[in-house]
Amino acid sequence: MTLLSIENLSKSFGGLMAVNEVSFNVEAGSIVGLIGPNGAGKTTVFNLITGNYQPNTGTVLFDGQSLVGLPTHTIVERGIARTFQTIRLFQNMSVLENVLAGGHCRMRSGSLAAMFRTPTQRREEHESMRQAMAELEFVGLAHEWQNKAKNLSYGNQRLLEIARALATKPKLIVLDEPAGGMNDQETHDLIRLIRSIQDRGITVLLIEHDMGLVMRVCSSLVVLEHGAKIAAGTPAEIQANPRVIEAYLGVDSDE
Amino acid sequence: MLLKIENLRVNYGNVEALHGVNLEVNEGEIVTILGANGAGKSTTLNAISGLVNITGGSIFFRDTALHKLPAHEIVKHKITQSPEGRRVFTTLTVQENLILGAFTSTNTERIQKSLKWIYELFPRLQERRKQMAGTLSGGEQQMLAIGRALMANPKILLLDEPSLGLAPILVKSIFATVKEINKSGVTVILVEQNAKAALKLAHRGYVMEVGNIVLADSAANLLINEQVQQAYLGGGH
Amino acid sequence: MKSSNILYLAFALLMASCPMFLNAYWTDVFNNVGLYTILALSLNVILGHAGLFHMGHAAFYAIGAYTTAILNTTFGIPVLWIMPLAGIMAGFFAMIVARPIIHLRGDYLLIVTIGIVEIVRIALINNVFDITGGANGIFGISRPSVFGYKISKPDQFFYLIWGFAAVTIFLLLRLEHSRFGRALMYIKEDEVAAGGSGINVSHHKLVAFIIGAVWAGMCGTIYASKMTIIAPESFSFAESVVLFTIVILGGAGSIPGVILGAFLLVGLPEVFRGLAEYRMLVFGAAMVLMMIFRNQGLLPPGPKNYDVASLLPAGGRK
Amino acid sequence: ETIRIGLMCPLTGSWASEGQDMKQIVELLAAETNKAGGINGNQVEIVVEDDGGDPRQAALAATRLTTKEISAVIGTYGSSVTEASQNIYAESGILQVATGSTAIRLSEKGLPLFFRTCPRDDEQGMVAAKTLGDLGFAKIAILHDNTSYAKGLADEAKSLLEAQGKTIAFYDALTPGERDYNAILTKLKSAAPDVIFFTGYYPEAGMLLRQKMEMGWNVPMLGGDATNNPDLVKIAGNQASEGYMFLSPPVPADLDTPEAKAFIDAYKAAYGNAPGSVWAVLAGDAYRVIAEAIAQTKDTSSEKLAAYMQKEMKDFSGLTGKISFNEKGDRVGDLYRVYKVDAAGAFVLQP
Amino acid sequence: MEEFFQQLTNGLAVGGIYALIALGYTMVYGVLKLINFAHGDLFTIGAYLGLTLLVSMGLFDKIGPLPAVILLAVMVMILVAIIGAILERVAYRPLRQSPRLSAVVSALGASIFFQNAIMAIYSPKFLVYPHDILPKAAVNILGLDIPIMRIIMFSTSLVLMAALYFFIQKTKIGTAIRAAAIDQGAAKLMGINVDRVIMLVFCIGPALGGAAGLMVGLYYGQINFSMGWIFGLKAFTAAILGGIGNIPGAMVGGLLLGVIEALGAAYISIAWKDAIAFCVLILILIVRPTGLLGERVAEKV
Numbered sequence A: 001m002t003l004l005s006i007e008n009l010s011k012s013f014g015g016l017m018a019v020n021e022v023s024f025n026v027e028a029g030s031i032v033g034l035i036g037p038n039g040a041g042k043t044t045v046f047n048l049i050t051g052n053y054q055p056n057t058g059t060v061l062f063d064g065q066s067l068v069g070l071p072t073h074t075i076v077e078r079g080i081a082r083t084f085q086t087i088r089l090f091q092n093m094s095v096l097e098n099v100l101a102g103g104h105c106r107m108r109s110g111s112l113a114a115m116f117r118t119p120t121q122r123r124e125e126h127e128s129m130r131q132a133m134a135e136l137e138f139v140g141l142a143h144e145w146q147n148k149a150k151n152l153s154y155g156n157q158r159l160l161e162i163a164r165a166l167a168t169k170p171k172l173i174v175l176d177e178p179a180g181g182m183n184d185q186e187t188h189d190l191i192r193l194i195r196s197i198q199d200r201g202i203t204v205l206l207i208e209h210d211m212g213l214v215m216r217v218c219s220s221l222v223v224l225e226h227g228a229k230i231a232a233g234t235p236a237e238i239q240a241n242p243r244v245i246e247a248y249l250g251v252d253s254d255e
Numbered sequence B: 001m002l003l004k005i006e007n008l009r010v011n012y013g014n015v016e017a018l019h020g021v022n023l024e025v026n027e028g029e030i031v032t033i034l035g036a037n038g039a040g041k042s043t044t045l046n047a048i049s050g051l052v053n054i055t056g057g058s059i060f061f062r063d064t065a066l067h068k069l070p071a072h073e074i075v076k077h078k079i080t081q082s083p084e085g086r087r088v089f090t091t092l093t094v095q096e097n098l099i100l101g102a103f104t105s106t107n108t109e110r111i112q113k114s115l116k117w118i119y120e121l122f123p124r125l126q127e128r129r130k131q132m133a134g135t136l137s138g139g140e141q142q143m144l145a146i147g148r149a150l151m152a153n154p155k156i157l158l159l160d161e162p163s164l165g166l167a168p169i170l171v172k173s174i175f176a177t178v179k180e181i182n183k184s185g186v187t188v189i190l191v192e193q194n195a196k197a198a199l200k201l202a203h204r205g206y207v208m209e210v211g212n213i214v215l216a217d218s219a220a221n222l223l224i225n226e227q228v229q230q231a232y233l234g235g236g237h
Numbered sequence C: 001m002k003s004s005n006i007l008y009l010a011f012a013l014l015m016a017s018c019p020m021f022l023n024a025y026w027t028d029v030f031n032n033v034g035l036y037t038i039l040a041l042s043l044n045v046i047l048g049h050a051g052l053f054h055m056g057h058a059a060f061y062a063i064g065a066y067t068t069a070i071l072n073t074t075f076g077i078p079v080l081w082i083m084p085l086a087g088i089m090a091g092f093f094a095m096i097v098a099r100p101i102i103h104l105r106g107d108y109l110l111i112v113t114i115g116i117v118e119i120v121r122i123a124l125i126n127n128v129f130d131i132t133g134g135a136n137g138i139f140g141i142s143r144p145s146v147f148g149y150k151i152s153k154p155d156q157f158f159y160l161i162w163g164f165a166a167v168t169i170f171l172l173l174r175l176e177h178s179r180f181g182r183a184l185m186y187i188k189e190d191e192v193a194a195g196g197s198g199i200n201v202s203h204h205k206l207v208a209f210i211i212g213a214v215w216a217g218m219c220g221t222i223y224a225s226k227m228t229i230i231a232p233e234s235f236s237f238a239e240s241v242v243l244f245t246i247v248i249l250g251g252a253g254s255i256p257g258v259i260l261g262a263f264l265l266v267g268l269p270e271v272f273r274g275l276a277e278y279r280m281l282v283f284g285a286a287m288v289l290m291m292i293f294r295n296q297g298l299l300p301p302g303p304k305n306y307d308v309a310s311l312l313p314a315g316g317r318k
Numbered sequence D: 001e002t003i004r005i006g007l008m009c010p011l012t013g014s015w016a017s018e019g020q021d022m023k024q025i026v027e028l029l030a031a032e033t034n035k036a037g038g039i040n041g042n043q044v045e046i047v048v049e050d051d052g053g054d055p056r057q058a059a060l061a062a063t064r065l066t067t068k069e070i071s072a073v074i075g076t077y078g079s080s081v082t083e084a085s086q087n088i089y090a091e092s093g094i095l096q097v098a099t100g101s102t103a104i105r106l107s108e109k110g111l112p113l114f115f116r117t118c119p120r121d122d123e124q125g126m127v128a129a130k131t132l133g134d135l136g137f138a139k140i141a142i143l144h145d146n147t148s149y150a151k152g153l154a155d156e157a158k159s160l161l162e163a164q165g166k167t168i169a170f171y172d173a174l175t176p177g178e179r180d181y182n183a184i185l186t187k188l189k190s191a192a193p194d195v196i197f198f199t200g201y202y203p204e205a206g207m208l209l210r211q212k213m214e215m216g217w218n219v220p221m222l223g224g225d226a227t228n229n230p231d232l233v234k235i236a237g238n239q240a241s242e243g244y245m246f247l248s249p250p251v252p253a254d255l256d257t258p259e260a261k262a263f264i265d266a267y268k269a270a271y272g273n274a275p276g277s278v279w280a281v282l283a284g285d286a287y288r289v290i291a292e293a294i295a296q297t298k299d300t301s302s303e304k305l306a307a308y309m310q311k312e313m314k315d316f317s318g319l320t321g322k323i324s325f326n327e328k329g330d331r332v333g334d335l336y337r338v339y340k341v342d343a344a345g346a347f348v349l350q351p
Numbered sequence E: 001m002e003e004f005f006q007q008l009t010n011g012l013a014v015g016g017i018y019a020l021i022a023l024g025y026t027m028v029y030g031v032l033k034l035i036n037f038a039h040g041d042l043f044t045i046g047a048y049l050g051l052t053l054l055v056s057m058g059l060f061d062k063i064g065p066l067p068a069v070i071l072l073a074v075m076v077m078i079l080v081a082i083i084g085a086i087l088e089r090v091a092y093r094p095l096r097q098s099p100r101l102s103a104v105v106s107a108l109g110a111s112i113f114f115q116n117a118i119m120a121i122y123s124p125k126f127l128v129y130p131h132d133i134l135p136k137a138a139v140n141i142l143g144l145d146i147p148i149m150r151i152i153m154f155s156t157s158l159v160l161m162a163a164l165y166f167f168i169q170k171t172k173i174g175t176a177i178r179a180a181a182i183d184q185g186a187a188k189l190m191g192i193n194v195d196r197v198i199m200l201v202f203c204i205g206p207a208l209g210g211a212a213g214l215m216v217g218l219y220y221g222q223i224n225f226s227m228g229w230i231f232g233l234k235a236f237t238a239a240i241l242g243g244i245g246n247i248p249g250a251m252v253g254g255l256l257l258g259v260i261e262a263l264g265a266a267y268i269s270i271a272w273k274d275a276i277a278f279c280v281l282i283l284i285l286i287v288r289p290t291g292l293l294g295e296r297v298a299e300k301v
């Protein structure tokens, strides 16, 4: 079943076509990688999916419904969560509070319920707390729950972003360079984490320049260059694609 | 000896991040600093650049006590940095960013020459020279940050994770460039997550753990060091 | 009982005993402090929690006060009955004016809110709809009465005002520690990240505005019935600036901070009365100094407590 | 035993200049009383409180004064400011003599302890309408500044003039505190009035006169009593202010009474110049009225003083003419005079 | 129609002054993101210092009006620049790393302090510049009488704006100023002395405010201690209208605000003129959320 379907998506900034007639599908339950040279338009595609930018033309269908024109928070409610290329945590708030932010859209009680602390409201608060701690446990940050986000190491901040995204109970999670700034050991742990996200039935779409990671976790890859799709296929196919090698991978000189 | 750091201590608020770091760099070397997240690598570079206040120890550049100088004076000794998180001037154009890299220089001819060189190094930047830096893609910003640090024709170049966010093909070319400029006489201190590549490039390396230097050796030795292999070279699998 | 609750209780007891050893003047100073505490707390929802640069809070306060004055003087409705209505009117007004401007950033929002308070003041002065009494304002507003007991002396007002303040503090504390309160903090910290985490940013901002306005409007009722006369100049931009200062100086987003801020900002000029024409000079310098020495505000909000002990995994602590 | 008299005035805020003058005059007069042996042998002490020209602060200042065992209070300037304090004094049973609060309603509330030494807006409105009529103007522009006082006067004059069958060619308000009134003058000019009646305060009047001259438009202008301040001429310049007329209670310099003369001399000796604002002088009159009442009744209770002032004080010789009060506490008698500015910038009392 | 053009020139004259004050405002804002509420009071200080110097030195009699005005302007600008620099050092620098609104409160405190200090030093009375020291002549342009002084003031604003724009956009120091505005740490890494740059900005901004104060004193004659509040607020409005931090924007915003006020007064109502101006401002911001010339930088995530 196709979960996310992107068709003829285009976005320009001034005269620059950042994304040019891109189409691809993401099957439910798969892990798909979006790769390409710097400035190819990968992050822009993510921003178009999550409603941070509006496309000039083209459609984004999620679960059969169009996402174009919807505000970001509605898209999150529909079931797409994301992480950011440059980390965007609530830096001065605690790790737990960061994850609670993700749970927000799955809660209902409003300001009046809060003031009068109705039983439903209390139950809901407790439940979201429990879920947040469970997500922290999942990414391995439970012991840091009181710490301020900005005091976490870079790698842990990336994990916290993932926990926050998971707390929105997504069907699809989009990760923008999750391994950026991680060393080999940490990247290795991340691969395991991404696989267990998949095991929870969540579909993953990710951007990554670390080929080791991409080749190991992705079931299929989409390659962009200059805003346009130049290739798609399994990791093995892509790795052997001369065009991709020329534009993106480069020839291995010494390995 | 070009740069000599002795017993360097740095505090963030009440927390000590560096507990007495000793580090030496000889002229013409590429020295790499390895270490896990939060080990204090960036803090060490920032201490050299004068961006963080140091609470103890000394940093000497030849005979100049850098630890007594404010950041903007240190740059005048031709020590530049491509910082973590890129920190490009988001609402200035690409070209303005680059020109600022040569702020301390008054020789316009020289500046133009450097500019040309950077544009040859990163043709993408030339294409985008009038675009605001903040709207560049992540990798493009990284190129800009490196280019900006090179604009001043540094004697010592501090690179904090230069390959972060760059496409594999560019990572290769960046490392090639570093090698090249090092050959032209620039001393380089390189902080990298990609430890293998860094050690292949460097002459010597240091390994940091929670604010201390725990290992110092030639790069070749470090590459085969068991401990380093375990922790940083993905030797576990 | 949590230690913060003990602190609030001690504060409440101390306050309740105040009129016994204060003379009429100081009691009245405390009344003003109380009014400003409530107003500043209502502004704190918008400015302190949601982080919206709002410097026109007096506009909402004015709507409440004028609603009270008009309904009381023309129809003779007892003022305390009007109080909820005054709040609703102010909240309604806030909803109308805030909706189109809620997406403005920082300083642009600041000037627009200044604009709103000025437009309201000018409208009041020009006797809009012929009901505001123009520059003269409205006089002859009756005093409140509680169960047939008329409130007119400073020490009687003291209990009315501080009673309302206590209710306000109680409710706003709960609000702060809820899904809604957290949403505002996320928005303040990073709007893009908040949106990306599924929080409806503009909706929450708008609701923050409305809640703040409702409270300010109810406060307007108390003010109108305490002064018995209201005039446009009491709701000027300068008044908004005082409220703004209380929140920031006290510690944006911190309820105890805002209370302390109100005591200082309203109390200090009274303490400095002996300095006659130099008192505002000293006051200005004091503001700068306090800000320099406590640049996060006097009592900035601390980390919140969450009861997660029971949720921690058994061997979770590494 | 000392007699304590309160003075509530704006020492800070935008009317600080009036308030500081009030304080100077009242303290000067009290010092003279004390030098002459006090009232019935008792020394006088003036307790000053700053009301900042703001109703809320005034309410506090008033509450504070009520705790200071004062026999009576003088003040203050500005009707809405006074109004915020009225109830407080009334509830504490303290005699209040207002000085620069001309709104009609202040004395219509039936407060037995409230008096004022200044005339009311309706009286000035009447005089204004009459003066404008006497001078033969038919097409009149009225400009106020949207303060409670100026608006009140403008409204009053407008309805009286309309009743007289005059044309009101223009009626609007400027924003006080600005510097450039050319836009307003341009608009006024296109209405082509015979005269401008400006009911606001002297700084704006001065600017209007000056900019009117610079525009080369010489329509006559008449002002209300809030323009009676020598600074008007300083602001406008002699040339622009020549011929400007305004209504005002007489200033001491224009009165022949020994009290007025003595006051002028004492003031000059103490502060080096003639007193500026007539409103501050009216505060001096308030002090003198209270002192007289205490001296005559040999009592300091507010009820006794009020009863005396209302019933027995007749044509008491004040610094601004004879003073008596009616049952509402308003000053009686036609107080208003017309002044005209001469070529040298002096205010000349018109016959 | 003639009245319309007359009102237009009235508006431009007032707008020119708003623009001049707004230039200093926007300049300081651009670098520190600080809404400097004390800016209006620096303007007032300029007016008072101008008067003191004028009276005490008797310049106009000694060297004639034009050189006297220029000399006076230079002296006032230097003095106000010094006060501005001290203000920065004392009230703003300690707050550079704290939340933005803390500095705003410090600025409000400084404003109250200045206002009351002026009152204490110079008395609360209105002070008046000597009359007739400047030419009162008017020139006739297209049937409108326009006082020469207005033309001088207007062109001074224009020239200063152009100079400032050139300085900020085209010079090396200007670029350094803009860089320091974005990221002070990164600016240091370029070798920029951030403290000096900010100090410089805090000399230029207040100097412009001081010059505006002197002009208002010379032209309108009457000054008082609280006049900076209204002018400061208008200048802030103007700066926002044009897009805060943007120098031509301050100019455009100032002139536009002046014209809106004049036309609003002329054709709608004088009493409502400020409300009209604010309504127009709000409408413009609803359509263009970053002001007329402010750049709409979509935040890249």
Ligand SMILES: Nc1ncnc2c1ncn2[C@@H]1O[C@H](COP(=O)(O)OP(=O)(O)OP(=O)(O)O)[C@@H](O)[C@H]1O
Pocket (backbone or CB within 6 Å): A013, A016, A018, A036, A037, A038, A039, A040, A041, A042, A043, A044, A045, A085, B135, B136, B137, B138, B139, B140, B165, E298, E299, E300
């Ligand atoms: N808001 C914007 N305004 C102008 N240009 C933009 C904007 N956002 C992105 N761009 C341009 O669009 C192109 C695509 O950017 P994008 O961030 O999508 O690249 P990317 O594929 O994510 O690259 P990287 O791997 O370096 O992160 C880039 O060249 C960038 O300069």
Ligand SMILES: Nc1ncnc2c1ncn2[C@@H]1O[C@H](COP(=O)(O)OP(=O)(O)OP(=O)(O)O)[C@@H](O)[C@H]1O
Pocket (backbone or CB within 6 Å): A150, A151, A152, A153, A154, A155, B012, B013, B017, B035, B036, B037, B038, B039, B040, B041, B042, B043, B044, B084
């Ligand atoms: N501005 C700051 N405030 C407080 N603590 C900080 C700050 N910057 C760094 N730290 C702390 O200092 C320690 C060293 O950080 P540093 O950034 O130097 O590490 P690093 O080795 O560069 O790590 P990374 O690989 O993640 O870049 C860490 O514990 C970090 O949390």
Ligand SMILES: [Mg+2]
Pocket (backbone or CB within 6 Å): A042, A043, A044, A085, B137, B138, B139
């Ligand atoms: Mg990207």
Ligand SMILES: [Mg+2]
Pocket (backbone or CB within 6 Å): B041, B042, B043, B084, B160
């Ligand atoms: Mg680092």
